[in-house]
Amino acid sequence: MVDLGLKTLLHDKIRFLITVSGVAFAVTLVLVQAGLFVGLLDNSTITIEKLGADLWVTSKNSPNLDFVHQFPESNLYRARSVKGVALADNLILSFMQVSLPTGAEETTVVYAMEDFAAWKMPWNVTAGDVRDLKRGPFVMLDESAVKRFGKFAVGDYREVNGVRLKIVGTSRGAKSFTTTPLSFMDFKRAQELQPQLLSEKTSYILVKVEPGADISAVKRELEARLPYNDVYTGKAWAERSRGYWIVNTGIGFNAFLTVFLGCLVGVVVVAQTLYTSTMEHLKEFGTVKAIGGSNWDIYKMLGQQASIAAVVGFVLGYVPAQLLKPVIAKADLKLIIAPELTATVFVGTFVLCLLSALVSFRKVAGIDPALVFRT
Amino acid sequence: MHTIVAEDVTKTFREGRETVAVLKGATLHLEAGEVVALEGPSGSGKTTFLSILGCLLGATAGSVEIAGERVDGAKPAKLQDVRRRHIGFVFQQFNLFPALTALENVEYALNLKGVDGKAAESQALELMRRVGLADRAKFLPRDLSGGQKQRVAIARALVASPSVILADEPTASLDASVAGEILDLFSELAREERRSLLIVTHDPKVRRVADRAVRIEDGRIAA
Numbered sequence: 001m002v003d004l005g006l007k008t009l010l011h012d013k014i015r016f017l018i019t020v021s022g023v024a025f026a027v028t029l030v031l032v033q034a035g036l037f038v039g040l041l042d043n044s045t046i047t048i049e050k051l052g053a054d055l056w057v058t059s060k061n062s063p064n065l066d067f068v069h070q071f072p073e074s075n076l077y078r079a080r081s082v083k084g085v086a087l088a089d090n091l092i093l094s095f096m097q098v099s100l101p102t103g104a105e106e107t108t109v110v111y112a113m114e115d116f117a118a119w120k121m122p123w124n125v126t127a128g129d130v131r132d133l134k135r136g137p138f139v140m141l142d143e144s145a146v147k148r149f150g151k152f153a154v155g156d157y158r159e160v161n162g163v164r165l166k167i168v169g170t171s172r173g174a175k176s177f178t179t180t181p182l183s184f185m186d187f188k189r190a191q192e193l194q195p196q197l198l199s200e201k202t203s204y205i206l207v208k209v210e211p212g213a214d215i216s217a218v219k220r221e222l223e224a225r226l227p228y229n230d231v232y233t234g235k236a237w238a239e240r241s242r243g244y245w246i247v248n249t250g251i252g253f254n255a256f257l258t259v260f261l262g263c264l265v266g267v268v269v270v271a272q273t274l275y276t277s278t279m280e281h282l283k284e285f286g287t288v289k290a291i292g293g294s295n296w297d298i299y300k301m302l303g304q305q306a307s308i309a310a311v312v313g314f315v316l317g318y319v320p321a322q323l324l325k326p327v328i329a330k331a332d333l334k335l336i337i338a339p340e341l342t343a344t345v346f347v348g349t350f351v352l353c354l355l356s357a358l359v360s361f362r363k364v365a366g367i368d369p370a371l372v373f374r375t
Numbered sequence: 376m377h378t379i380v381a382e383d384v385t386k387t388f389r390e391g392r393e394t395v396a397v398l399k400g401a402t403l404h405l406e407a408g409e410v411v412a413l414e415g416p417s418g419s420g421k422t423t424f425l426s427i428l429g430c431l432l433g434a435t436a437g438s439v440e441i442a443g444e445r446v447d448g449a450k451p452a453k454l455q456d457v458r459r460r461h462i463g464f465v466f467q468q469f470n471l472f473p474a475l476t477a478l479e480n481v482e483y484a485l486n487l488k489g490v491d492g493k494a495a496e497s498q499a500l501e502l503m504r505r506v507g508l509a510d511r512a513k514f515l516p517r518d519l520s521g522g523q524k525q526r527v528a529i530a531r532a533l534v535a536s537p538s539v540i541l542a543d544e545p546t547a548s549l550d551a552s553v554a555g556e557i558l559d560l561f562s563e564l565a566r567e568e569r570r571s572l573l574i575v576t577h578d579p580k581v582r583r584v585a586d587r588a589v590r591i592e593d594g595r596i597a598a
Contacts, residue, residue: 002495004474004483007472008474283470284472284473287464287466287470288487289455289458290458290464291458291464291484292459292488293487370422370423370432372431372464373425373467
């Protein structure tokens with residue numbers, strides 16, 4: 001069978017290139033923007049996921065992980081007394097000031113616990129041992145802090161809230177939504193560094209339930225015993241934190257707008273080139289009808305051309321999006337192009353390209369058959 | 376046996392608030408294997424009549440029968456079916472698909488008529504041989520002369536043995552010597568296979584190959 005649609009599409013190589021370039025540009029734009037958005041959201045809750053707590057006890061109405069009020073650390077004992085609780089620990093999360101050798105000051109998000117090792121936090125230690133944090137005025141910094149704090153190494157000292165702390169280890173991949181670098185220190189050390197705010201206080205209680213225990217039942221019991229706190233499952237707390245950034249900061253709307261514009265660019269380019277091509281080939285379509293073809297034969301041809309533009313454009317857009325990953329990582333940002341996102345963008349590209357072809361379908365349906373006789 | 380029976384065909388078009396009658400009772404009968412030249416001045420309704428006989432347009436009134444099938448008042452699907460089974464077209468500007476080779480242009484017409492694969496390729500190649508273009512089968516239309524393009528168009532019109540071939544000024548884009556060759560080839564092939572050939576033309580050379588010439592004037596067949 002002679003493939004008139006394919007051959008016509010490839011016959012005008014420049015037009016084909018313009019069409020697939022438009023689709024590819026849109027695909028790259030959507031993948032990168034959506035991937036960056038997912039990456040940012042992933043940063044915002046990565047510690048929730050890595051800590052792996054079944055339940056999070058938070059201060060009342062905390063909007064997200066980073067913006068918390070403190071509450072009495074002694075609440076921990078009530079939590080530990082609940083049936084079904086296997087492990088419960090306090091976690092302080094607080095912003096502190098780091099004095100740099102240059103004289104400048106930067107902010108760090110401090111995570112402080114009694115026993116980091118029990119919670120496998122930080123999850124990717126690149127130097128040192130997290131158990132050393134209890135042995136003196138020590139701190140561990142995430143490697144991503146280099147960009148803000150300048151180069152540092154194990155054995156160096158940094159002043160945190162006016163107190164010299166020795167860097168005893170480093171981690172990798174621990175980030176926050178705001179890109180403020182993370183540091184880890186002993187629970188008591190954090191309270192000493194910020195006594196007005198943190199003395200005898202904690203930011204969270206992390207809970208792991210016993211194997212086989214009913215998480216909902218444990219949650220209900222914790223809520224009953226800690227009426228001035230909220231209790232979330234790990235998943236619910238992560239969703240609430242992400243939801244805050246999406247809804248309250250405009251970042252969600254911004255990402256949606258860029259994705260929408262990317263789609264619009266793709267649709268306009270494909271619709272325009274297909275329509276222009278249809279107009280230029282109108283006489284050929286008329287000839288197809290005259291020699292026995294139907295509108296359906298022409299629709300199939302246009303649909304095939306739109307599908308090819310979608311597939312080729314998607315591939316050409318997907319590759320640069322993947323190649324941008326290391327470049328974006330250098331800017332300390334995370335580009336996450338998950339298989340679900342890839343599949344969604346592919347299906348979206350395909351559907352939108354086919355919808356673009358509809359404009360041409362209408363034109364073809366209205367072709368004056370006598371057009372074939374015109375010179 | 377008649378392959379075209381058009382009786383008292385009228386066709387009107389709306390132009391703004393006015394109704395313009397282009398055909399005012401045109402009647403024409405064609406026998407199988409007959410070659411007829413349809414002549415007439417510009418605006419006389421030649422192309423409209425050809426479009427109706429080719430099932431590209433519907434008549435406003437009158438009856439039209441192609442290869443024994445009534446097509447006046449028929450729905451678009453029926454018209455398309457009759458075109459596919461019974462009619463071949465040759466156009467003044469050849470109307471070849473520029474992205475297809477000469478052979479593929481002929482083969483594609485076969486595909487539309489339900490012939491695929493090797494059968495379509497061999498039939499198309501045979502027709503290319505009959506129009507003397509077997510050695511140009513793989514050429515794109517842009518690499519062919521005007522005469523060669525019209526030969527490809529004739530081969531395309533002949534595929535799947537239509538009862539009726541309608542040609543619109545087939546020599547108008549060709550120089551005189553080539554036009555003569557094309558007309559000879561065209562009429563020979565039509566007669567050999569007992570196809571009715573209706574050629575709309577201004578070219579007096581067409582009369583030489585036609586069994587008869589009819590004239591359309593002011594929407595009516597004059598003689």
